[in-house]
Amino acid sequence: MIQRISIVLLLTGIYFAGAPSKLHAFNDRVDADRCSMAAGGDISHNDIHYVCGIDPELFRQLAKHYKDATASLIERTEEQKQLLALLREKLKLNERQIAAALEAAGEAGVPADRIGTKLIEIAGRYSQLLEQLAQGQDKDPEIAQKKRLVREAIDGGDLESAEAILNEIIAIEDRMLDLRALEAAETRAQKGDVAMLRLKYLDAAKSYEAAAMRAPEDYSDEQALYQAKQASALYEDGEEFGNRTSLIQSIRLGNAVLGILDKRTNGANWAATQETLGNALQILGEREANSARLEEAVNAHRAALEEFSRVRAPLDWAMIQNNMGNTLQSLGQLEASPTRLQEAVNAYLAALEEYTRERVPLDWAMTQANLGNALANLGELEANPERLHSAANIFQNVLEEYTRERAPLDWAKTQANLASVLRSIGELEGSSARLQDAVNTYRAALEEFSRVRAPLDWAMTQNNFGNALKSLGEREGNAAPLYEAVNAFNAALEEHTRERLPLDWALTQNNLGSLLTSLGRLEDSPVRLQEAVIAYRAALEEYTRERVPLRWAMIQNNLGNTLQSLGELESSPARLQEAVNALRAALEERKRDLVPLDWAATQNNLGIALKSLGEAEDGPARLQEAVIAYRASLEETTHDRVPLDWAMTQANLGAALQSLGERESSLMRLQEAKSAYQASFKVLEAIHGNQHRTYIKAQIVAVDRLIQTHIHDR
Incomplete structure (x- = not known):
């Protein structure tokens, strides 16, 4: 008997696309490194390329050197000196800045293979921060002159003019208070920028929040832009450290900012906020297997493209x-x-x-x-x-x-x-x-x-x-x-622990269950098959039908296959009925119009379980159901589309028709079985090394004997 297990999913996003890229107005399969997008300032792509290619072990040793307070310039190795010179040239940082960056990476627990990426990010942020600090606002000098005019007006008895000038001073002082508040807000934001340099994203978010609160009420755009920086810092924390709460807060803030910023007058920052929002929604949607989040992320990216x-x-x-x-x-x-x-x-x-x-x-x-x-x-x-x-x-x-x-x-x-x-x-x-x-x-x-x-x-x-x-x-x-x-x-x-990455843990449990099933079949070991059942049921604790219906159905399918093998090995109709139930449950989500090939695979596996149950029971009903299931599978598993799977399903159909023909004493069923076997063998004969050919050839001989006996008896 040839059984086909549903395609075992690779880990979602395995290495998938990594952290989305970020705009500077305020990053199964492999995640492209975001090192190339991390920098700001005037760091060239070639310089980025150099830094990204440096052996992470050299960064780790240099970081350890700086951590040692007794270390001196003389104690550095020649390799470390060369690395320092390269970093000074490529990142436009001095030695103290490099040391501070390495210290920040160490305190944040950045893996050695990501230190180069973080150094590039920090170099860009240094450039931006120093530029901001060089653009301080001057205080308004008008008040002293106007107060002299007030005194002159009073001395001259022109009280109306004095009052008018005093109103002008009040207006200036109100503006100065606002400017002072804006300066205070900017200082708090710069504190957040320093925290970003140190990779302390939550500290940065708090400083940006304080900046937004300190900005005057009438300056809604400034408040919104500080909130946008807060959202970006929270996104970084959520993406890098797996903090779900930070991602949720980033999404909430991003939506709030978009309700304030006017796209017509602040288009670049509006679009940058859309992109940060899209990135946060994408990461959260992937981790939660939540299609609604991912749909929102697509909409946010498309909105950013408008600008x-x-x-x-x-x-x-x-x-x-x-x-x-x-x-x-x-x-x-x-x-x-x-x-x-x-x-x-x-x-x-x-x-x-x-x-x-x-x-x-x-x-x-x-x-x-x-x-x-x-x-x-x-x-x-x-x-x-x-x-x-x-x-x-x-x-x-x-x-x-x-x-x-x-x-x-x-x-x-x-x-x-x-x-x-x-x-x-x-x-x-x-x-x-x-x-x-x-x-x-x-x-x-x-x-x-x-x-x-x-x-x-x-x-x-x-x-x-x-x-x-x-x-x-x-x-x-x-x-x-x-x-x-x-x-x-x-x-x-x-x-991939359950506490750290529950969905990855569950998927690995599924894959382990599939493997244990293969070992159990190869060794005729009920112990291995029972271990597989345990692994599948563990996976279903995280892959619930409500949370991820298609993956729940995948594991139900695989569980049904294993229960079928266990039922045959233990000669247990109860196990076989469990298998039928699991496979029928899988078909409730694996719908033909949604996932046709998965639907066909489960129909094939249902046929196998029904055939086993039919052979364990009296009467032809279960075997007839098995034939129906195989024929349904072949409606999608066509010869042109998936020839190997088509051949395997034809062989399974032949086995069910053979059992049914024997039970019903039906020459027509036996002839149909022979035709199905021959169709399967024709395809498998062309595949070098296929291990099923010998089995199917023997079945053709066996069913041919049954046909001849039936004809002779008539």
């Missing part, structure tokens, strides 16, 4: 197109929507019209990687090998820019993305060679992704490495890759 047109601000326009592509891709994955994924592809292609390799190579590589992810997701959803091969080619091109020597972590992320595509191609085409390529490519990525250096990237890659090993072990009937996959999933769970 940042391609003609007026081409690079900002491209940045927003890229960010909108990220949001549409997340929405497409969550809703299993090819339309949304195609919209994401279109947005990335638009961004690449301005983000050319010659003009901004890092932004080009980042957007190309995101385009590759979107095409890969679209190819998996549509079972389209052309999409998958296009994605693989894109990642190969990105690796020309992200070389291992120049940008080791970006190289590793791109290798991991390429491996995911190779795995999908191997599964779709039934190719062990492609699956082995995927395994080897994941191993290469893990040479750079150490747990200490990049813990979350390491965990995500371990998870996907486990998926590739599982597919290879299943295809070859080899337990060794499956046991290695167990180790990979357990390693991923060391970082």
Whole structure:
């Protein structure tokens, strides 16, 4: 019997598009680094490129050197001196500023692989802050002169003139009070800017809030702009430190600011606020698997494009197109929507019209990687090998820019993305060679992704490495890759804890359950299958139907498959009925018009469970239901669309018709079974190394004997 498990999802966004880019008016698959977008001031792309390529270990050693209060200039290594000279040149910072930045990164717990990014951000903020401090406001000198005029008017007995002049002074003093309040507000905002330099985002948000409160009531635009900076700081805290409350507060503030700013007179800041709002909504929507949040994010990005047109601000326009592509891709994955994924592809292609390799190579590589992810997701959803091969080619091109020597972590992320595509191609085409390529490519990525250096990237890659090993072990009937996959999933769970990343934890539990099911079938082990059931049920505690209906349905489908195998192994009709119930529950969300191939896969699996239950019971009813389920599956699982899956479902249909023919003593059923087996064998015969051909050939011989016996008996 050939059983087909629903496509196991990779971690959402695995390395997906990273933190969205930010405008300076106030950043499954690999997240393009936002290092290239972090800087302000006059830091060039080439200088950014240099800093991003520096070995994180050198940053870590230099930070440790400055932390040691007894260290002196003489004690520095030659390598450290060279690094300091390079940073002074590229970042336009002096040594004290570099030391303060490294200290801030250490206190904030920034991983070594992100210190270069943070140094670039801080350098840009230093430039902006120093410029602001150089533009202090002078006090109005008119009052002294006017008071002399008042005295003269009184001496001359012109009280009416004195009163008029005093009214002028009052007006000036009121203006001066407002100016003093604005100066006080600006000082508080500058304190927030310093906190941003130190990566203390919550402290910065408090200072910006104080600035907004200190600004006079009549200065609503100034209040709004300080609130916009507060929203941006809260977004940074939420994105970088996983603080959900900060993201929610950032969204609330962003909406409030947009209710104050007039787009006609303050268009740039209005658009920048829309973009910050879109970024916060995207991150929160991804983490909560909330399509409504992601829809709001798309609307915010589109609103920002109304102001940042391609003609007026081409690079900002491209940045927003890229960010909108990220949001549409997340929405497409969550809703299993090819339309949304195609919209994401279109947005990335638009961004690449301005983000050319010659003009901004890092932004080009980042957007190309995101385009590759979107095409890969679209190819998996549509079972389209052309999409998958296009994605693989894109990642190969990105690796020309992200070389291992120049940008080791970006190289590793791109290798991991390429491996995911190779795995999908191997599964779709039934190719062990492609699956082995995927395994080897994941191993290469893990040479750079150490747990200490990049813990979350390491965990995500371990998870996907486990998926590739599982597919290879299943295809070859080899337990060794499956046991290695167990180790990979357990390693991923060391970082993907339920407390820290509940949805990633749940997805890894699902993948572990799928793997344990494969081992249980290979070894005829009820213990392994029971462990798989436990893993699936744990995943369902986070993947609830209300929260993520399609992923809930995916796990119900996989749980049903495992219960079917366990029911057969234990000869338990009760287990088989549980399997039927789980698969029918999955079909309540896996609707044909929404996710046709997933619907077809679950119909196939329902047929398997019904056939097993029918063979354990008397009467033909369950077997007849199994035949109906297989034929329903074949309405979407067509020969032209997914030939391998079509062949497997035909074989399953043949098995059900054979059992039904024997039970009903029906020559017609047996002949239909033979036709189904022969159709399956014809396809599988052309696939080198397919392990199911021998089984199906034997079934053709067996059913032919039954046909001949039936004819003879008549």
